[in-house]
Amino acid sequence: QVQLVQSGAEVKKPGASVKVSCKASGYTFINYPIHWVRQAPGQRLEWMAWVNAGNGNTKYSQKFQGRVTITRDTSANTAYMELTSLRSEDTAVYYCAREVSSWIDYWGQGTLVTVSS
Amino acid sequence: QSALTQPASVSGSPGQSITISCTGTSSDVGGYDFVSWYQQHPGKAPKLMIYDVNNRPSGVSDRFSGSKSGNTASLSISGLQAEDEAEYYCCSYTSSYSYVFGTGTKVTVL
Numbered sequence: 001q002v003q004l005v006q007s008g009a010e011v012k013k014p015g016a017s018v019k020v021s022c023k024a025s026g027y028t029f030i031n032y033p034i035h036w037v038r039q040a041p042g043q044r045l046e047w048m049a050w051v052n053a054g055n056g057n058t059k060y061s062q063k064f065q066g067r068v069t070i071t072r073d074t075s076a077n078t079a080y081m082e083l084t085s086l087r088s089e090d091t092a093v094y095y096c097a098r099e100v101s102s103w104i105d106y107w108g109q110g111t112l113v114t115v116s117s
Numbered sequence: 118q119s120a121l122t123q124p125a126s127v128s129g130s131p132g133q134s135i136t137i138s139c140t141g142t143s144s145d146v147g148g149y150d151f152v153s154w155y156q157q158h159p160g161k162a163p164k165l166m167i168y169d170v171n172n173r174p175s176g177v178s179d180r181f182s183g184s185k186s187g188n189t190a191s192l193s194i195s196g197l198q199a200e201d202e203a204e205y206y207c208c209s210y211t212s213s214y215s216y217v218f219g220t221g222t223k224v225t226v227l
Contacts, residue, residue: 035216044120044221045155045163045206059214062118095162102151102210103168110162 002026004096004108011114017084020111022096029077030054033099036070036081039110040092050099051079086115121146121207121219128225129197137222139190139207145217147188151210154183154192158203166205167192194224202226 007021022034035050049060051070058070064083072079079096093110122140129135139146139154146152152170155163165174167183170190180195190209194201207219 037218045157045208045218046120047208047216047218050216061215062213101169102149103153103165104155104163104208105165105174107162 002098002106004098004106006094006096006108006111009112009114011116012086014087014115014117016086016115017082018086018113019080019082020094020096020113022079022081022108024053024077024079024098027098029072030074034070034072034079035097035099035104036068037095037097037104038092039095040089043092046092048094049081053079083113086113088115091115118145118211118213118215118217121209121217123205123207123219123222125220126223126225128227130227131197131199133197134193134195135197135224136194137192137205137207137224139192139209139219141188141190141209141217143188144212145209146185146190146207148212149210150185152183152185152190153208154181155206155208156201156203157206163206197226199226 003025005023030053033050036048049070051058069082095110096108097104098106150170154167157163170185171183182193184191205222
């Protein structure tokens with residue numbers, strides 16, 4: 001069965017960086033794009049970026065351009081999301097998700113990133 | 118890219134029907150038939166309910182349906198049940214090769 005398993009919760013200080021991993025199983029990793037979506041406490045879902053797991057091409061939301069980098073390791077069936085220059089407003093649950101055609105069908109369990117001094 | 122606009126809350130009694138709107142622009146909702154809807158219960162990951170405007174994934178009740186007119190997409194729930202109480206988000210592909218979510222709608226079953 002399709003599974004996306006994310007790395008554990010992180011606590012970071014303002015100005016630091018965080019890297020979240022998303023390990024895929026149950027399907028051919030390179031055939032489906034991976035998206036990253038975040039949700040601040042009590043707030044809406046916010047689309048951040050996606051990566052073509054086959055060729056590594058990426059697209060970032062303008063809001064995060066310059067601060068976020070999405071990569072993937074096809075040998076490990078794993079995608080990564082790195083966010084730099086963290087501020088308190090980046091405190092959120094970060095989800096990875098698999099895209100099929102034009103919609104998301106599977107989501108990771110989410111990773112809570114807390115930014116606090 | 119601004120968030121798609123949804124009503125903050127919609128409510129209905131058990132058995133009733135409700136509709137949630139999702140308004141964007143010609144660069145997203147109006148420009149593509151790539152609108153999807155997600156249901157999210159507190160503390161859980163979102164669940165796909167509708168894709169490509171009006172298609173239901175297997176396993177999703179036929180009480181859920183989607184439509185689109187111009188720059189506005191809609192999600193309808195008929196025969197409202199207690200388990201339908203959740204947050205609902207629309208999502209659209211955009212002309213910038215990116216995606217955008219809606220502001221979210223809290224559905225309350227009275």
